[in-house]
Each structure stands twice: as C-alpha cells, then as structure tokens.
Amino acid sequence: MREQYRHMMERVTLDEDKKEEIMNQLREAKPARRFPRPLRTALIAACACLLLMGSAFAAVYAMGGFASVELQETESGKPGYGLTGGDFRFLSAESLTDEVLALAETDPAYATRYFIGQDWSAAEAFSGVTLPENPVIDALDIGGCFLSVQSNDAGPTWLHFQQWTRGLAVSISAEAYTDLMGEALDPEDFFVGRYFAPGYELSTEEYITRSGLSAVIVHLAPGDGMPDPEKYNTCERYEADLMLDGFRYHINIDVDGSSEEALEQLHGILEGFAL
Amino acid sequence: MGEASKKREGVTDVDPQELERLFSKYADDVFRLAYSYLGSRPEAEDVCQTVFLRLAEGKAALPPEGEKPYLLKWTANACKNALRSFWRRNVGELDETLLFKDPTDREVYAAVKALPPIYRAVIHLYYFEGYDQREIGEILKISRTAVQTRMARARELLRKELSDDEGTVPAHDGACDAR
Numbered sequence: 001m002r003e004q005y006r007h008m009m010e011r012v013t014l015d016e017d018k019k020e021e022i023m024n025q026l027r028e029a030k031p032a033r034r035f036p037r038p039l040r041t042a043l044i045a046a047c048a049c050l051l052l053m054g055s056a057f058a059a060v061y062a063m064g065g066f067a068s069v070e071l072q073e074t075e076s077g078k079p080g081y082g083l084t085g086g087d088f089r090f091l092s093a094e095s096l097t098d099e100v101l102a103l104a105e106t107d108p109a110y111a112t113r114y115f116i117g118q119d120w121s122a123a124e125a126f127s128g129v130t131l132p133e134n135p136v137i138d139a140l141d142i143g144g145c146f147l148s149v150q151s152n153d154a155g156p157t158w159l160h161f162q163q164w165t166r167g168l169a170v171s172i173s174a175e176a177y178t179d180l181m182g183e184a185l186d187p188e189d190f191f192v193g194r195y196f197a198p199g200y201e202l203s204t205e206e207y208i209t210r211s212g213l214s215a216v217i218v219h220l221a222p223g224d225g226m227p228d229p230e231k232y233n234t235c236e237r238y239e240a241d242l243m244l245d246g247f248r249y250h251i252n253i254d255v256d257g258s259s260e261e262a263l264e265q266l267h268g269i270l271e272g273f274a275l
Numbered sequence: 276m277g278e279a280s281k282k283r284e285g286v287t288d289v290d291p292q293e294l295e296r297l298f299s300k301y302a303d304d305v306f307r308l309a310y311s312y313l314g315s316r317p318e319a320e321d322v323c324q325t326v327f328l329r330l331a332e333g334k335a336a337l338p339p340e341g342e343k344p345y346l347l348k349w350t351a352n353a354c355k356n357a358l359r360s361f362w363r364r365n366v367g368e369l370d371e372t373l374l375f376k377d378p379t380d381r382e383v384y385a386a387v388k389a390l391p392p393i394y395r396a397v398i399h400l401y402y403f404e405g406y407d408q409r410e411i412g413e414i415l416k417i418s419r420t421a422v423q424t425r426m427a428r429a430r431e432l433l434r435k436e437l438s439d440d441e442g443t444v445p446a447h448d449g450a451c452d453a454r
Contacts (some may be wrong), residue, residue, distance in 0.1 A: 001433065005387070005402040008380040014306040014323060022302070023323045026294055029331035092416045094355065094393060154356065179352065179416050 013070045028185035063206040064216035065243025071202055072193065079202050080195030081218055088190065089246025093155045093178040097128040100159070104151030120163045123147040127159060131174055136272030141166050157181035169254045170265070174247040192248070194218075194241075197234055199226035207240070209271050216265065236264050244273055296325050301343055305350045310400035314388050320355045321420070347404070348414045351396060356390055374375035386436035394429035397422060 014022075016224045063069055067085025074080065093101075117123050119142045124130060127147055145163035149156050158179045162173040177190075196202075200225040220237040227234065236255035241248070251269055254264040305326050309319035319403070325350045353366050375381045387395055393415075400411045410421045415422070 001383075001430075004379060004383045006399070008375065008377075008383045008387075009307055009311070009399070009403045011375065011377075011380065012307050012310050013303045014320065018320055019298075019302055022327060023295065023298055026298060026327055026331040027291065029328055074413065090416060092421075095417055095421055112340075166305045177356075 003038075003071040008267065020086050032243075043172050064214050064241050066216070066241070069204060069216050069241075071204065072195075077198045078195040079198070079200050080193055081202065081204065081216075082193040083216070083241055083248075084191050086190055086248050087179060088244065088248070089242045090181065091129060091159065091176050091246075093157075093180045096156060096178070097126065097129055100127050100149055100156055103149050117147070118142075120145050123161050123163075127161075129159060129161075129176070131161065131205050131247065132273060134269070134272040136269050137163075137172060140170060140172065143168070148251060152180065154180045154206040167256075170269075171252045172269070173250045175250075176247045194250075196220055199223050199234075205272055205275060207267065207270060209273065211271075211274055213242065213244065213273055215240050215270050231238075236262075238262055240266055240270060242270070292330055294327070295332065295360075297337070297342065297346075301346050302327070304343060305346055307403065308347055308350045308396065308399055309354055311387070311395045312351070312391075312392050313357060314395070318357055322350060322357060324352050325353050344406075344410065344414055347400070348416070351415050354392070354396070383438070386433050389436055390429055392434055394425050394432070397425045397428050398433075401426065 064083070064085045066089045068083075071082055072081045072082050080215060117126065120131065120137075123145050142163050143166035145161065148160045148162075150158040150160075150274070156178055158175065158177050160173060160175040164171040199222060200220045203219045203221075205217050205219075208218050209215070218239040218241075220234060220239065222234055229235075233254070234260060238253045238255070240251040243249070251260050251266060253266050279377060302323060305324045306319050309322035310316065313322070314317055327351065375384055387398060390398065396415060397411055400406045400414060406414065407425075408419050411422045412419045417425075
C-alpha cells in the first residue's frame with residue numbers, strides 16, 4: 001500500500017504556473033505590523049479589565065513553569081499576583097468529544113457553558129481530555145466539579161476544569177487552550193491575574209517537588225483593613241500555581257485549622273503530581 | 276519544555292532569498308499534505324499560498340532545525356480551518372479521480388479519498404513522508420494513541436474499499452509499529 005500510495009502522490013505537485021503566481025505574491029508580501037512584545041502583553045492584561053498600579057509592590061520571578069510571577073495591586077487597592085506565559089500545549093480541538101463541540105456550536109460567540117458533574121473523571125469523560133494523574137487529589141472528598149468551555153467561530157478554544165472538596169476548603173482547577181486559540185495568541189502573551197480582598201498581605205515562594213516540578217506558592221495572610229468577613233472570604237489562604245503537561249493548574253486551600261497543616265496538605269497535593 | 280516554548284527559541288525571520296529557497300524546497304510537500312487532507316487542488320493551492328504568505332508576512336518564523344515539520348504543522352492547521360469554513364461545508368467537492376491517468380492511481384486515490392480527512396492526513400504523513408507516530412502526533416497536535424487509532428481505522432477502511440484487490444492492503448503492514 002505504501003508504494004502504491006507513494007506512486008500516486010508523486011504525481012501530485014503544484015503546477016509550475018501556480019508556483020510562479022504564489023512566488024510573485026511572496027515577493028510582494030510585506031511584513032505584518034506587530035506590536036512590540038511588551039505592548040502586546042500590556043494590551044492583553046488590559047483586556048482582563050484590570051488596571052494595575054505599577055508600584056514598588058511589584059516583584060517579578062520566573063517559577064512554576066511561568067515566564068514571570070509578579071505581585072501586583074489594582075487601582076482599587078486589591079492585592080494579587082499575575083502570571084505571564086506558561087509552557088502550554090494546545091489541545092487538539094478535533095480530539096474533543098462531540099458533546100464539547102456541540103457546546104461550542106450552540107453559541108459560536110465567546111460564550112461560556114458549564115458541564116456540572118460529580119467529579120473530575122466525569123468531566124474528563126465528557127470532554128475527551130485526560131488530565132495528569134494525581135492520586136492525592138483523587139483521594140480527596142470531592143463535592144463537585146464543573147467544566148467550562150469558551151469558543152470562537154471555529155470551535156472550542158479554552159477548557160477549564162474545576163473541582164472542590166465538600167466544605168469548599170480546597171479547590172483545584174486546570175485549564176488549557178485548544179489549537180484553535182493557538183494560532184491567535186502567543187503562549188508567552190498569556191496572562192492571568194488573581195486578586196483578593198484589600199488588606200491581605202501576600203508573600204510568594206517557589207516549591208520544588210521531589211520529582212522536580214516547580215510550583216508558585218502564594219500565602220495570603222489577613223492584615224489591617226480587611227473587609228467585612230460576611231461579604232468576603234477573609235481567612236488565611238494558600239494558593240499554588242503551576243504548569244504541568246501543558247495545563248495551567250491552580251490550587252486554593254483555605255486555612256481551616258493550623259497554617260502548617262494547610263501548607264502540608266498543599267505540599268502533599270503538589271507531590272501527588274508526577275513529571 | 277513544551278513545544279510552544281521551543282518555537283520561541285532561536286526563531287529566524289525569513290529574508291526573500293531564504294523564502295524562495297523554502298518555497299522551492301517544500302511547496303510540493305505542503306501542497307501534497309493539503310491535497311491529501313482536503314482532496315481538492317484549488318483548496319490545496321490556497322492552503323499552500325496561506326502557509327508561505329504567513330512566513331513572508333512575518334506572522335510566524337521557522338526554527339533553524341525542523342523546517343519541514345513546522346511547515347507541515349501549519350499546513351495541517353490551515354487544512355483544519357478550511358474544513359470548518361462555511362464554503363467547505365456548503366459546497367460539493369469535485370471528482371478529482373479523473374486527474375490520475377494510471378487506473379491503479381485512480382483506484383488508490385478513490386479509496387483514500389473516501390477516508391475522513393483526519394485519517395487521510397495520518398496516512399499521508401506515514402506512507403509518503405515517512406514520519407513515525409510521535410512525529411505525526413506532533414505535526415497534527417494529537418496524541419500518539421490517537422495516531423495509532425486513526426492509522427488502524429484508516430487501514431481497516433482502506434482494506435474494505437480495496438477488497439476487490441486482495442493483498443493490496445495487507446492485514447498488518449507495520450504501519451502502527453513503533454519505529
């Protein structure tokens with residue numbers, strides 16, 4: 001079959017006239033106008049509708065598989081951090097299930113739809129996406145999960161999986177882009193900002209697992225001027241962000257007992273990932 | 276480090292002479308993959324033009340090594356977009372078997388053309404370009420398992436299509452063996 005196929009395809013060539021026509025177009029083509037990289041990054045950050053104050057607050061690091069991790073503060077005084085870049089591997093939109101494609105086709109605008117299931121494996125089965133294994137997460141008392149999908153005219157562009165434990169003390173999310181988005185945006189331009197109630201004091205550290213995986217851990221300690229705890233989550237918290245197998249992971253743990261126990265639980269979850 | 280990050284390292288913009296070299300060297304390869312994917316000369320020509328114009332306009336740059344796999348990757352992406360287009364979904368295809376003079380070529384082409392496009396791409400990259408499963412997976416951005424599955428299904432379908440010519444497609448021709 002191979003030889004027969006080769007024999008047939010060797011006869012498939014671009015006509016010389018067509019080659020000349022395309023070559024002439026290439027000679028006349030002018031470089032497309034591109035924003036310089038810092039400006040493009042800034043524009044995307046602006047699209048997130050967050051006007052950030054450039055201040056002495058900012059400190060930039062590269063860890064967790066991200067190009068940079070930066071402590072920031074919004075104009076309204078909310079502290080937080082921004083993650084830029086990431087070692088993304090775009091999912092093939094073709095490999096997604098018909099159910100996900102149907103969600104995207106239902107409304108081809110940049111819409112978000114939700115699939116709500118009992119656990120993450122249900123969302124995996126629904127989407128056709130296999131997430132990196134983590135037996136520590138599997139052993140948690142999961143209370144529910146959802147999968148959200150964003151799409152453009154061509155199909156699904158972004159999938160976001162999230163699950164949480166009963167009582168909501170721990171939440172874990174993983175997100176990835178499809179190859180339909182890959183053409184539109186450079187991974188180095190991806191930006192996500194996480195912002196919290198005013199008054200939190202943030203500190204970051206890098207955690208390296210025994211298998212060598214790097215993660216960003218952010219500690220949120222309630223400080224002066226915290227808002228009404230009835231309206232905002234104001235408890236002490238740990239956040240972790242990392243890139244793994246092309247997915248951007250985010251883990252949040254509310255400190256329900258001692259701070260050490262919460263951090264230990266977070267380390268345990270991170271150690272559950274294998275490179 | 277992921278592929279996306281690798282693409283950013285050591286990329287080079289293409290000067291006119293380099294562009295001409297790349298076009299002369301790879302135009303037919305790009306065209307063949309597009310043709311196998313889309314089954315239409317005019318559409319394959321459009322994809323070929325799109326891929327090289329992208330390079331000429333500086334919208335993408337090739338890494339110093341692996342020029343061909345990257346061009347084929349862009350080709351596959353352009354073909355996927357073409358398959359999703361309104362025009363494609365609403366206009367019938369031409370019968371291009373008539374373009375082949377050799378009856379065997381016509382028969383093989385008709386059998387391959389009957390395959391879904393995603394199978395045709397795998398068949399082409401394996402049978403014609405000689406890539407292994409991992410390389411095909413990288414070009415088409417699918418898992419190695421998906422390559423194996425598509426290859427197996429494609430071979431099964433080809434076997435059925437060419438069943439009046441027993442032995443043309445052996446039950447196992449090594450297509451899915453790790454290389």
